[in-house]
Ligand SMILES: NC(=O)c1ccc[n+]([C@@H]2O[C@H](COP(=O)([O-])OP(=O)(O)OC[C@H]3O[C@@H](n4cnc5c(N)ncnc54)[C@H](OP(=O)(O)O)[C@@H]3O)[C@@H](O)[C@H]2O)c1
């Protein structure tokens with residue numbers, strides 16, 4: 001076994017603490033990655049809040065990271081020691097089911113192995129994430145990091161980026177599409193950048209009037225204030241695709257009202273059960289969809305597109321020792337637009 005250092009959550013409401021823990025010895029198709037930068041995703045907060053109040057639960061979050069390969073198993077041919085790589089929130093899948101064969105490992109019928117809180121397919125252990133200095137994974141789920149992408153600002157592409165990229169592509173977003181993005185946070189700001197780079201007419205829907213300047217700087221053409229009924233009414237039936245990244249439970253009806261005839265609301269936040277008036281779908285033959293993470297081909301394509309179009313996240317980089325500060329501020333909506341931890345302070 002190999003020892004690494006990381007930040008562990010034990011129960012909701014308590015600070016993450018620095019711990020040493022074991023990583024497995026490399027299997028034949030494994031790579032070891034020195035984690036340099038890891039984004040702080042709102043899902044990390046949801047996962048910490050969902051920890052049991054008692055017991056020995058153990059969570060090391062972190063599922064969007066970049067780093068450098070430090071060792072490879074004997075069967076690995078795609079990487080060499082020293083290669084820059086990027087890893088997202090899936091580190092294994094069955095490889096055989098129809099979803100895996102279609103390149104949608106994110107929907108593997110045996111369930112993909114998540115980067116943290118997942119179950120290893122070989123030894124049954126619970127995976128521990130990349131708020132840590134070293135990560136070991138099956139080489140298929142590491143991606144070469146294009147050299148023109150800044151490794152810190154690229155880390156959030158691997159969860160926030162791919163999660164919005166797949167629905168944008170699946171819904172055919174391009175120059176003739178009117179796109180709206182609800183919630184200008186980690187996912188939302190990358191959805192805006194990617195939709196703009198795909199040529200779409202792009203609008204932000206936000207509860208925060210002070211984000212209007214940012215929305216324009218990110219390339220959006222307009223910002224609708226969700227609390228302003230007049231603006232919401234004026235935008236009825238306007239958008240072919242609405243990407244909803246709001247991180248808290250909310251009514252879908254007002255957003256469906258903004259979707260155009262035969263358009264789609266792609267709801268991406270982890271909200272739990274939602275209620276819906278079917279009439280909000282019926283009028284305008286509207287569609288409700290969702291998405292999560294991405295398959296290997298789409299992830300590689302997204303990284304290539306980002307390198308070509310110079311798309312990375314707007315980040316606030318901080319030493320990993322400030323992880324609790326980052327999580328607190330994320331919970332308060334005080335982030336523009338992604339915290340990224342620099343793990344070099346764990347060496
Ligand atoms: N489907 C997937 O695979 C997947 C992957 C990653 C994340 N997620 C989920 O997607 C959601 C967004 O993640 P993120 O990392 O982008 O979060 P984030 O950076 O916190 O952004 C969420 C945005 O939601 C809006 N919001 C937050 N609190 C709100 C409130 N109380 N009322 C109304 N709006 C509020 C804010 O936008 P405005 O200030 O502009 O209104 C905020 O910037 C989370 O639920 C996360 O767990 C899902």
Ligand SMILES: [Zn+2]
Pocket residue numbers: 041042043044063064089159160
């Ligand atoms: Zn995430």
Ligand SMILES: [Zn+2]
Pocket residue numbers: 093094095096097098099100101105107108109110
């Ligand atoms: Zn599968």
